[in-house]
Amino acid sequence: MTRRFVLLSHAVTTPEFTLKDLAGSAKRMDVVCRAVQAALFLSHGIRTDTTLFAVLHGPPRPPVTVKLDGALLRKVHPNERVLGIFMQKALRAVATVPEGDWVESTPGIFVRRGGLAVLLDELGGRVCLMREGAPDLRGTKVPEDAVFVLGDYLDPEADWLTGLERRDPLYVSVGPRSVFASHAMVLVHNELDRSEGTDTRSDGK
Amino acid sequence: MTRRFVLLSHAVTTPEFTLKDLAGSAKRMDVVCRAVQAALFLSHGIRTDTTLFAVLHGPPRPPVTVKLDGALLRKVHPNERVLGIFMQKALRAVATVPEGDWVESTPGIFVRRGGLAVLLDELGGRVCLMREGAPDLRGTKVPEDAVFVLGDYLDPEADWLTGLERRDPLYVSVGPRSVFASHAMVLVHNELDRSEGTDTRSDGK
Structure with missing residues (x-):
């Protein structure tokens, strides 16, 4: 199952x-860049899942x-500056297409006008909302179709x-301290990696 | 006890x-900057320990x-570019002092000529060497005086x-996948945070 973060x-x-x-x-595009690093990069590869x-x-x-x-x-590199350039390319591309359509700005990166509600409608699955003080992910059975927000x-x-509550989100946390979003993603991946065991799903890059 | 990463x-x-x-x-100074983020920053504070x-x-x-x-x-900020500037200041300062002396280049950042062996002599404590495939940190009793390398x-x-083996290092890993050094630090912190429970040791910055 694909792992999905929002x-x-x-x-x-x-x-x-x-x-x-x-x-x-x-306005903290650096946080976005670090989330890309955390969600998508392994030491010498990409998380293709x-x-x-x-x-x-x-x-x-x-x-x-x-x-x-x-x-x-x-051709992405995990440093913030390079990822910032890819975000600029995406934001340049979104101006070229009608509202709501996806456009691929660079390989593997897509962009569109639209927010969370329409995204969750499309993705389906169970929303897992990360929140400090919520039940610990470590003792939670993560749904197969989880979407971590x-x-x-x-x-x-x-x-x-808007509309999130009616989706009955599962509230989860990743430990006793308040950490960066990117670091929370690292912790989620680690829990899922452990539950799945060793495998080799990366492109070896 | 202070948490120490090398x-x-x-x-x-x-x-x-x-x-x-x-x-x-x-030569991958970005990796150093990300290690600083991971080792020293909480969501809205510094890990003062x-x-x-x-x-x-x-x-x-x-x-x-x-x-x-x-x-x-x-006055540090967790983005790579700013941390790169602090590293430049440190490397500029080291030229000004005799071999082996520490100099404070900016508040809380110190620099000297010298490598791992002399550092470990100074720090004392038990070296915990992070290595893929080593025993899982999660099932390991972490020594109070651990130095994570x-x-x-x-x-x-x-x-x-040189000389590391005679220190009888403890080999540990953080899960089945090969992750960035910075992400391994996040996982070590999380294990230690969990073992200590909630507290508020940050400066609230």
């Missing part, structure tokens, strides 16, 4: 940001969803989550 | 690298050790490890 981000929806200031003027969706809610025209599919990604450095705003 | 890095020992190419010409030592083995004059003390760090994207070279 990051609810405050980052901008314009490609006009400087790579020198991913954290500031791009994982897809990350970054839903961006920053100005000027939110929401925009960027999808990174580990099975299709090519995380906030970035600030709580998601209420209107981003 | 990253054995291939990164350069000169400050003359470009922040646009931390991964290339700086943790110290990271990055031992740099790249040209021109290795080894150089950079020490980042969570209890003393100020990790490689970066390549195995450490033999001469970096």
Whole structure:
């Protein structure tokens, strides 16, 4: 089963940001880049069984969803600056297509205008909402069709989550301390890796 | 007890690298920056109970050790570019002091010429060497005085490890998949956090 993560981000929806200031003027695009590292990279390979969706809610025209599919990604490098460049390419591409259509901006990276609600409708599966103080993932039976949803450095705003409650999300946490979204993804992957045991699903890159 | 991590890095020992190419010409300084993020940052605070030592083995004059003390760090930000700037400041400062002396380059960041052997002599404690396929940390009783030692994207070279075997290191791993050094640090922290339970040791920054 594909592992699916959704990051609810405050980052901008314009490609006009400087790579020198991913954290500031791009409204924590650095957090998005680190989520890509955590969700999709192994030490010498890509997690080909994982897809990350970054839903961006920053100005000027939110929401925009960027999808990174580990099975299709090519030529990405896990450093923040390079990942920032790929995000710029995605945000440049979304301007070229009608509302709601996906467009592939670079291999394995897709983008469209739209937010969480329509994404979850499409994905199906059980939403696992990561929240501090919630029951520990380690003692939880993770549904096969889980979609892990995380906030970035600030709580998601209420209107981003419209309709989420009626999906009966499972609330989970990853330990006693409050950690970065990217680090929470590392911990989720580790739990799932352990439950699946050793295998070799990476492209050996 | 302070948590101590040592990253054995291939990164350069000169400050003359470009922040646009931390991964290339700086020989994976991006990996060092991510280790700093993982070892020292919580979602909204610093791990004041943790110290990271990055031992740099790249040209021109290795080894150089950079020490980042969570209890003393100020004004750092977890993005790679900013952390790269702090590494440049440290590497600029090391040129100004005699061999073997520590100098504080910015608050909480110290640097000196010297490698792993002298560092371990100073630190004391039990070396826990992170290695794929080693016994799982999760079932291991971690010594109170553990010093976790990790490689970066390549195995450490033999001469970096001179004298390590006679210290009777404990070999440990963090799961079935091969992950980044930074992600291994996240997993170590999480195990230790769980064994200690909830507390509030951060400066709330």
